[in-house]
Each structure stands twice: as C-alpha cells, then as structure tokens.
Amino acid sequence: MRILVVEDEHKIANSIKKGLEQESYAVDIAYDGVQGFDLASTEDYDIVILDLLLPGMDGLAVCKRLRDENIHTPILMLTAKGELHDKVEGFSGGADDYLVKPFAFEELIARVRALTRRPRNRLNSVLSYGDLSVNTLTFEVKRGKTLCRLSKKEFSLLEYLLRHPDIVLSKEQIIAHVWDYDADILPNTVEVYIGYLRNKIDKPFPKKPRLIRTRRGFGYQIGRER
Amino acid sequence: MRILVVEDEHKIANSIKKGLEQESYAVDIAYDGVQGFDLASTEDYDIVILDLLLPGMDGLAVCKRLRDENIHTPILMLTAKGELHDKVEGFSGGADDYLVKPFAFEELIARVRALTRRPRNRLNSVLSYGDLSVNTLTFEVKRGKTLCRLSKKEFSLLEYLLRHPDIVLSKEQIIAHVWDYDADILPNTVEVYIGYLRNKIDKPFPKKPRLIRTRRGFGYQIGRER
DNA sequence: CAAGAATCTGAGAAAAAGCTGAGAAAGGAT
DNA sequence: ATCCTTTCTCAGCTTTTTCTCAGATTCTTG
Known part of the structure; x- marks a missing residue:
C-alpha cells in the first residue's frame, strides 16, 4: 500500500x-x-x-x-x-x-x-485479549461479562494498546497516536489515563490477571503478568 | 450486491x-x-x-x-x-x-x-426493537400498542437508528444519512431531534426501558439500558 | 539503605458534550 | 389570509471529560 x-x-x-x-x-x-x-x-x-x-x-x-x-x-x-x-x-x-x-x-x-479496505463490518469489529473485549461498533468494553463504562479518550487509548497486543508502547508513541499532533500533552497525562483504565478494567477484578502492565523506563503494554 | x-x-x-x-x-x-x-x-x-x-x-x-x-x-x-x-x-x-x-x-x-429485493413485501417492511415497531409502508410508529405520531424527519431519524440496532451512530453519520448531502446541519440539530424522539417514544412510557441511549463522546444508539 | 528517577494518584480548574425552552422561517391546509 | 405544523438555530444550563499540578510511592542502582 x-x-x-x-x-x-x-x-x-x-x-x-x-x-x-x-x-x-x-x-x-x-x-x-x-x-x-x-x-x-x-x-x-x-x-x-x-x-x-x-x-x-x-x-x-x-x-x-x-x-x-x-x-x-x-x-x-x-x-x-x-x-x-x-x-x-x-x-x-x-x-x-x-x-x-x-x-x-x-x-x-x-x-x-x-x-x-472495506467498510467496517460486524466481523472484525471486536478486539480482545484474554477476557477483555472491546467492540468498536457499540463502543462496549467488557471484562468477562462485566461492562466497563469508558470515556472517549480512555476508549481510544485502550483501543490503541489493544491493536498492538504484547508490544511495549512508549508514552511518546501513545501521545502521537491517541492525541492531536499539536496537542501539547505531558507524559504524565498518559500515566493518569493509564490509571483511569486500570481503575476500570483491572482493579475491579482482583482475582483476574492485570492486563495493563507498566514496563518501567520503556512504556506500557497489554499483556498477562508472568 | x-x-x-x-x-x-x-x-x-x-x-x-x-x-x-x-x-x-x-x-x-x-x-x-x-x-x-x-x-x-x-x-x-x-x-x-x-x-x-x-x-x-x-x-x-x-x-x-x-x-x-x-x-x-x-x-x-x-x-x-x-x-x-x-x-x-x-x-x-x-x-x-x-x-x-x-x-x-x-x-x-x-x-x-x-x-x-424485488417486490417490496409487507414482511420485511416493519422494523422493530423491543416493543417499538416502525412500519415503513404505513409510516406508523408504535410503542407497544400505542401509536406515536412522528414528523417526517423524526421518522427518518428513527428509521436510520433502527436499521442499525445496538450500533453507536455518531452525529456526523446521522447527519450524512438523514439529511441531504448538501444540507449544512449543526450537530446540535441532531441533539434536538433526538430530544423530540425521546419525547414521543420514551418519555410517555416511564415504566418501559428507554430505547434511545446517549453514548457521550461517541453518539447515539438504539438499545436497552444495562 | 539512600538518592534519584520514574510512576502513581487525589484534587480541582477549564473545556467539551449534551439537553432544552424559545423562537424565527418556511411550508401546508383550510 | 390565517392558523398550524415542521424544520432548524440559538443561548443558557447541567453534566461529564480532559488535563495539569503537586505530593506520595515505587523502583533501580550504587
């Protein structure tokens, strides 16, 4: 292409x-x-x-x-x-x-x-990792069967992470993809939003593995803990 | 096709x-x-x-x-x-x-x-969701057994939503489908019309589930509340 | 263990998104 | 011509989201 x-x-x-x-x-x-x-x-x-x-x-x-x-x-x-x-x-x-x-x-x-590509269809509209699923047509996010209510930014951040599973994404990469190119976003803002996501998709499920991992010095990653 | x-x-x-x-x-x-x-x-x-x-x-x-x-x-x-x-x-x-x-x-x-679909028949001319039904031949809209009188625009908006049940439709998408391609419609107009629809098909039935949902930041959606 | 760096987090200000009543303009019906 | 309906915009208001700041915490390394 x-x-x-x-x-x-x-x-x-x-x-x-x-x-x-x-x-x-x-x-x-x-x-x-x-x-x-x-x-x-x-x-x-x-x-x-x-x-x-x-x-x-x-x-x-x-x-x-x-x-x-x-x-x-x-x-x-x-x-x-x-x-x-x-x-x-x-x-x-x-x-x-x-x-x-x-x-x-x-x-x-x-x-x-x-x-x-084709118009967006129902088939490839769901991103998932483990028991986390993100539907880009209904904008529903579920951990197992529990619905999680995310704001727009939280959703785009999660979507971006989920489109690159297991890959470590730096704060700079995240800012470049999820925010405007000329928004002047502090790296700390990413930390804050990662915190919001954790509050919604990891913290309420203490028995399940954390999916959002911090790779100190490198960035963040969707992946199972080891 | x-x-x-x-x-x-x-x-x-x-x-x-x-x-x-x-x-x-x-x-x-x-x-x-x-x-x-x-x-x-x-x-x-x-x-x-x-x-x-x-x-x-x-x-x-x-x-x-x-x-x-x-x-x-x-x-x-x-x-x-x-x-x-x-x-x-x-x-x-x-x-x-x-x-x-x-x-x-x-x-x-x-x-x-x-x-x-060759001869348009009476079978697939009724759209429905829950107890809401919209007949595209007679232009009748019913919630349960109660008839709701909608204007033309209200009707097309509802029809568009109902043809994509559970899918979140952004204001931009709605404008593109329900209004002329050369109409210059403000997003607020969609909000107003959604309000009109709610007044007619949700508000008068306080005991029934609301069918028109706002997904703040994303758009609107026909769907049961959860 | 101490120091420095990286990350997390609670609080709050500013901005954005959405809702609604009022009303202008246009169209139809009588 | 008059009245009613419909379409659409506007302005004010409420709710939610976005983003920053500052202090706390955690991690790494010597």
Whole structure:
C-alpha cells in the first residue's frame, strides 16, 4: 500500500509519514502542490493525503486537476479548523473524505483504512485479549461479562494498546497516536489515563490477571503478568 | 450486491459510494456517460444508479442504449430538482425508479432496497426493537400498542437508528444519512431531534426501558439500558 | 539503605458534550 | 389570509471529560 502525503508543514508531514510507516504503509511526501500533483499523476498511489492550504497550487486545485486528468486515486483532504466552509468545497473538488486539523493520529488511520479496505463490518469489529473485549461498533468494553463504562479518550487509548497486543508502547508513541499532533500533552497525562483504565478494567477484578502492565523506563503494554 | 454509480459530480458520487458501502454494497463509479455505459454493459451489476445530466452521453441515452442491448439491470435515475418534466421521460427511457436531488441518504437506500429485493413485501417492511415497531409502508410508529405520531424527519431519524440496532451512530453519520448531502446541519440539530424522539417514544412510557441511549463522546444508539 | 528517577494518584480548574425552552422561517391546509 | 405544523438555530444550563499540578510511592542502582 503506497500513500502520498502532500503537506507543506514539515513537522506534520513527517509525523504522518512516521505514523503511517508504523502501520506498514509506504509513504512519500511532497512539500508543495505542484510536486504533489506531479507525483500523484505519474506514480501509482493507493491514497493521496492532501492538505488544503499549500504553497504553489492549493489542495483543491490539485484535487480538481487530478480528477480532470481522470486520476481517481482516493483523496483524503486535510483542512484546518476555521475553514469549515471548505469542507463542502473540498468534496465538490472531488475529495473522498476529509479530516479537520488537528486530528488524533488514530483518526487518520481509521480514515485511511476506510478508504483502502472495506467498510467496517460486524466481523472484525471486536478486539480482545484474554477476557477483555472491546467492540468498536457499540463502543462496549467488557471484562468477562462485566461492562466497563469508558470515556472517549480512555476508549481510544485502550483501543490503541489493544491493536498492538504484547508490544511495549512508549508514552511518546501513545501521545502521537491517541492525541492531536499539536496537542501539547505531558507524559504524565498518559500515566493518569493509564490509571483511569486500570481503575476500570483491572482493579475491579482482583482475582483476574492485570492486563495493563507498566514496563518501567520503556512504556506500557497489554499483556498477562508472568 | 454490486452497484454502479454513474455521476459526474465527484462530491455526490463519492458520498453515495461511501454510504452504500456502509450498507455493504460493492460500489463502482463512472464519472461520465460513456464510461458508465461501458461498465454497465460489460460488468454484471445488480443496480445502476444513473444521473440524468452527464457529460458525454446523458443518462437517458445510456438508459436507452442499455435496454436496446437487452441489458435489463434495474436502473435508478437521479434527476435535479427543476427537471420534473424529465421524470416521465426517464421512465419511458426504461428506468425503474427515479429520485429527485437533493435527497437524504436514507431515501436512496430505500429505493435501492426496493429495487434489489424485488417486490417490496409487507414482511420485511416493519422494523422493530423491543416493543417499538416502525412500519415503513404505513409510516406508523408504535410503542407497544400505542401509536406515536412522528414528523417526517423524526421518522427518518428513527428509521436510520433502527436499521442499525445496538450500533453507536455518531452525529456526523446521522447527519450524512438523514439529511441531504448538501444540507449544512449543526450537530446540535441532531441533539434536538433526538430530544423530540425521546419525547414521543420514551418519555410517555416511564415504566418501559428507554430505547434511545446517549453514548457521550461517541453518539447515539438504539438499545436497552444495562 | 539512600538518592534519584520514574510512576502513581487525589484534587480541582477549564473545556467539551449534551439537553432544552424559545423562537424565527418556511411550508401546508383550510 | 390565517392558523398550524415542521424544520432548524440559538443561548443558557447541567453534566461529564480532559488535563495539569503537586505530593506520595515505587523502583533501580550504587
């Protein structure tokens, strides 16, 4: 799966690239509209992620020109917060989906998945580990048969951990995926949220193994204690 | 179920595709009449959704030529608002149904369903959950034996929720399905309508379980409280 | 065991999400 | 034309969530 990211802010472009590569996509970057158009029209990408405001040729123009050239690669448009009006324009320009900045990385991944793979179905919508299960359609979290009520952030954090079972995720990785790229989140916030999760899915079940493990110095991990 | 959408406005084409895929149809898009005709005549679709005004060959011509070639795939014609007169022509050209733009997404779904499950029968026209039942032929809504009078929008909102029982639907999803694709609806409007529905199907029955649940941060859901 | 670093946690301020009454605007029916 | 219904927005209010801070605790290492 190849993805082209057209984004002039290097910081954002690189963090998107890094994140997508971690999900094993092959990512190219173009830092302006003209270069973006050239790459998108000559190379064969599965998705183009296109910022609306670009030097040279703006995202909308790139989008329109690509469609005019009969290139129908799915386009995910990124629009800054104020420009709500541009949503409509973005779509009419031929984009397939849009995402309002700033976004949490997991949201981007979700959109990209939606554009590449099938629509979300009932079959692969449940993540589980041991007797913990997380349903991404009903947003239900269960430990055994007991329902746990999680807030949105708690849910995304748990979902992120659960999509990488047994792997140690650093606080930095967690922040990059679960929070906005430009939210300035302290590592301590992750600790706090891990605490909230433990209160809800580990502490109430003292006889069951703890699933959220601290790997001091490295990060956190979903996994059985040994 | 495979559907071909022939529509030159990318915005509309994409939003139709997205919505139909969420209903687990497989969707192809053609952006002009010629390409549309080629695909419809060589591939095997269950339905063709065909815009009337198209570059190249217009919808009517595509429709006629397909029928001439003895291809009887059901055709759903899309016509813009002013062109009421064309309705008749559309039908005489061999279309099976038509829909006036702009339409709410649920309307399209309904037509598509009607065309795929051949004669719409009385059997699958009633949606229900617990003691709530919604008849999509008579537009009657009942809680137990009590009739509830709903307005059109209230009805489509309830119908949309009820077609996805237990699944959490975000305000964005609800807006995309229940309102026109070009309506600019605030999330708060959904909150207001949810309120109206509750006043009619939950509040008057204080002894029965509430069916419309708020999942703060996620969306709304038809489901029993637990 | 002591010191430093990493992590945990209770408290609380700030922000976001959701609910609701009121009312403007548009459409239909009589 | 008038009245009623429906659609939709707005502003004020309540509830919940998010995030930071500061002090406590735990772990590691010499």
